[in-house]
Amino acid sequence: MYNIEQLNMLVQSAELGSFSACARKLGKVQSAISQGIANLEIDLDVTLFDRSTRKPTLTPEGERIYHYAKAVLHQVMELEKVALAAGKAEEPLVKLALDSALFTPKLSQLLLQFSEKFPHTRLEVITLASTDITAHVESGRADIGIIFADPTFNRNVDLCFIGNLSFYGVCHPEHALATKESLNAVDLIPHRQLLLRGEYGDEQHHFAAISANVWWANSFESILTLVQQNVGWTYLPQHMVTDLFAEKKLHQLPVVFDHKPWNLQVDLLSAKGASFGPALKWLFEGLKTILE
Known part of the structure; x- marks a missing residue:
């Protein structure tokens, strides 16, 4: 039965162009490489190399098996790395x-x-x-x-x-709030507010419901999508809105009670x-x- 060493001889001989070059790389004598590949050909019942030329070249069958052998060697290397990681107690x-x-x-x-x-x-x-x-x-x-x-x-x-993450009040550029030069809490009450709420109904304590009309979502990506559809106003993290402000795709709410961005711990x-x-x-x- 063929083994990993023989498959490596096949791959190295094919890639280096000769049995002698393979022998030098693997630290063996050339006769050992020739015999190893001959035994592999017997085990597989396939002629892998055409030896009629000065340098052996892969036969069509050998070319096909070469690619499979290379894949097997790659998997063996991965297996060895996984075993090494397990030996170091690295979590799977x-x-x-x-x-x-x-x-x-x-x-x-x-x-x-x-x-x-x-x-x-x-x-x-x-x-x-x-x-x-x-x-x-x-x-x-x-x-x-x-x-x-x-x-x-x-x-x-x-x-x-x-650390802390900064949040900004935002709305769609065509939202009614976008026409105001300054906003206080009373101005926000008539307009739909978008808030985050978890799967079990728990809300973020940092964002109180100001509006009488509230919609909820369980991710800020969903809230951003709703804002971009002009559904309502909300607070979103800085890294999600900075580029959209620059591209005029979102409007920053000029709320008077936000002298600086909200920073959440x-x-x-x-x-x-x-x-x-x-x-x-x-x-x-x-x-x-x-x-x-």
Whole structure:
């Protein structure tokens, strides 16, 4: 039965152009390479190389098998890397839950770095309303969560403050509020307000209902879509609206009670007393920097 070493001889001989070059690369004598490939041909019952020329060349059948052999060698290398990662106690799967508003460009860069640092650890990103994330972490459905700070402290999770995210009041450029030079709370009351609410009906404490007419969604992407359809006004994170302001696709509300953008505190959370392997530990430390 053929083995991995013989497949490697086939691939190296084909790519280097000769049995002698293959022997030099693998640190063997040429006769060992010739015999190894001859045995492979017997096992497969296929002539892999045309030896009638000065340098052996792949036959059509050999060309076909060469590609399969190369794929097998690649899979073997991946298997060895996975085994090495397991030996280092790297987690096979990491689950990260976050509010969609916190999926910033810097977070995307961090996840790319994670993929390069831990190529054999799978990552599941779960986007939820902040109000739903603590329960996911507490129950083990997520390893790490990133949320807007909840004033009602949950003692069953560990919290780490990592920074603030700025929010702006916005509406569609053709919305009635866009014609006003300044706005107070009374001006906002008649117009539909768009608010975030979790799957279980919990609302963000930071955004009170000002209007008598409120619509809810469980993600800021959905709220942004509704604003772009001129359905109502809302508050959205800075990184989601900056370009849209510049492109005149969104209008910033000139509310008199917002001398500066609203800054919401962001917390990183994990299950109480949770122990992290190498991948989780690296990711947790990296997440502390996404708002710097």
